[in-house]
Amino acid sequence: MTPSIFEELETAVIEGDSEKSEEAAKKALESNTPPLEAITNGLAKGVKTVGDRFSKGEVFLVELIMAGDAMKAGMSVLLPVIKASKAEVETLGKVLLGTVQGDIHSIGKDIVATLLEAEGFEVINIGEDVASETFVDKVKEHNPDILGLSSLLTATMPMQQDVIEKLKAAGLDGKVKVIIGGAPTTQEWADEIEADGYAGDAVSAVDLVKRLTK
Numbered sequence: 001m002t003p004s005i006f007e008e009l010e011t012a013v014i015e016g017d018s019e020k021s022e023e024a025a026k027k028a029l030e031s032n033t034p035p036l037e038a039i040t041n042g043l044a045k046g047v048k049t050v051g052d053r054f055s056k057g058e059v060f061l062v063e064l065i066m067a068g069d070a071m072k073a074g075m076s077v078l079l080p081v082i083k084a085s086k087a088e089v090e091t092l093g094k095v096l097l098g099t100v101q102g103d104i105h106s107i108g109k110d111i112v113a114t115l116l117e118a119e120g121f122e123v124i125n126i127g128e129d130v131a132s133e134t135f136v137d138k139v140k141e142h143n144p145d146i147l148g149l150s151s152l153l154t155a156t157m158p159m160q161q162d163v164i165e166k167l168k169a170a171g172l173d174g175k176v177k178v179i180i181g182g183a184p185t186t187q188e189w190a191d192e193i194e195a196d197g198y199a200g201d202a203v204s205a206v207d208l209v210k211r212l213t214k
């Protein structure tokens with residue numbers, strides 16, 4: 001039986017094959033597969049499988065790196081299409097996004113950024129391993145409606161709290177709403193650190209931002 005396009009995308013990431021991932025992503029677009037579905041039902045499943053195998057000690061870091069690269073290769077084909085799909089004339093609000101200090105995971109945050117842009121928000125993506133002080137400085141500089149903090153490591157989750165505390169110390173609480181996300185984070189964690197919101201995936205992140213900017 002020929003594999004489905006989702007299986008092809010998933011397998012390319014599991015095999016850490018960037019070329020195959022890019023080709024499968026192009027094939028997905030040619031067959032009119034919605035790009036977000038290609039990411040969530042294909043690429044992201046592959047990266048999750050490799051992550052699970054890594055945590056069980058079944059694969060090494062090199063496989064994790066290759067899977068991450070393959071995911072990014074596929075996304076480089078799919079994200080521009082999502083971004084171009086809905087060009088809004090007026091902007092719905094400004095969102096500043098970054099991954100907290102000590103954490104270099106970018107994939108999930110970048111998906112959130114693209115989806116928000118596609119929905120008409122202005123997004124300033126300040127990258128990964130961002131120091132708390134830099135978040136504060138960038139909030140002062142850009143005056144966003146929303147600040148999104150991504151964390152993929154349990155060890156870096158406290159940095160989300162650190163940013164919120166530093167914003168308060170700088171007198172910026174209330175001026176910007178802070179939302180958090182990333183695989184290990186939860187609504188309970190958001191409540192504990194007094195974040196204004198939490199979302200578990202990019203689609204609910206867009207809903208959350210829309211709600212908070214209304």
Ligand code: B12
Pocket residue numbers: 044047048050051052054055061064065066067068069102103104105106107108109111112147148149150151152153154155179180181182183184198199200201202203205
């Ligand atoms: C790919 C990957 C990597 C790549 C990252 C490449 C890149 N440029 O991002 C590389 C190889 C570099 C990497 C490195 C490491 N990794 Co890693 N990695 C992963 C993996 C497999 C996938 C992450 C991912 O991209 N998922 C796909 C995206 C789509 O999902 P997502 O990130 O969760 O994002 C979604 C939501 O969370 C949400 N979201 C995300 N951000 C935000 C932000 C906001 C504001 C909102 C609202 C929502 C939101 O929306 C997104 C889209 O739907 C995970 C496993 C996993 N299951 O998560 C491990 C994982 C996160 N890594 C792990 C580890 C341990 C590491 C290393 C420490 C390994 C090492 N020994 O060096 C290093 C850390 C380096 C560092 N200092 O950051 C552990 C973390 C364990 C823990 N609980 O702390 C995991 C869980 C693997 C595991 N099972 O052990 N990793």
